[in-house]
Amino acid sequence: MSFFDSIEKLAEGVSNGGTHATVAGGLLQELEGSGGVTGIVQQMQQNGAGGLLQQWMGGQTQGANATQIEQALGGSGLIDNIAQRTGVSADTVRTSLAVIVPLLVSHLASNGHVTPNGQPTGNPVPDSGSLIQSILGKLL
Numbered sequence: 020m021s022f023f024d025s026i027e028k029l030a031e032g033v034s035n036g037g038t039h040a041t042v043a044g045g046l047l048q049e050l051e052g053s054g055g056v057t058g059i060v061q062q063m064q065q066n067g068a069g070g071l072l073q074q075w076m077g078g079q080t081q082g083a084n085a086t087q088i089e090q091a092l093g094g095s096g097l098i099d100n101i102a103q104r105t106g107v108s109a110d111t112v113r114t115s116l117a118v119i120v121p122l123l124v125s126h127l128a129s130n131g132h133v134t135p136n137g138q139p140t141g142n143p144v145p146d147s148g149s150l151i152q153s154i155l156g157k158l159l
Contacts, residue, residue: 038107038111038115039115039118039119041105041107041115042101042105042107042111042112042115042116042119043115043119043123044105045100045101045104045105045107045112046097046101046116046119046120046123048104049097049100049101049104055139056123056124056127056132056133057133057138057139059092059095059097059120059124060072060124060133062091062092062094062095062097063091063092066090066091066092066093066094067090067091068087068090068091071083071087071091071121072124074121075120075121075124075125075128076124076125076128076129076133078125078129079121079125080121080122080125081121082117082118082121083117083120083121084117085110085113085114085116085117087117088113088116088117088120089113091120092116098112098113098116101116130142
């Protein structure tokens, strides 16, 4: 069973859960090779999404919209890479990331893995499987 199959199994039967889980898995795989969550936080700050990040790091995990995610991650290639990796359309990836990224950022900030400016704190970031379970637990 592949990584994506395992993630989708966790979310079976829940509206949008399977798609969000697939995109979450693709995101975490992409982050492993591109600077991790620190990289995504710094990219978002550079693209003017500091206000959103502050909300999410403060525990307000209401989703963004697909346009905000597109602007925040613009130039990173992350959305297209996830779409190619998962076989999900770029529009669907944007929509799912609008739900997933706030949860991911909030989880990592509240557990002391990254600072508000995106720097690692020295606390090891949980493995991808643990992060997926945590995100899915909040989605489902």
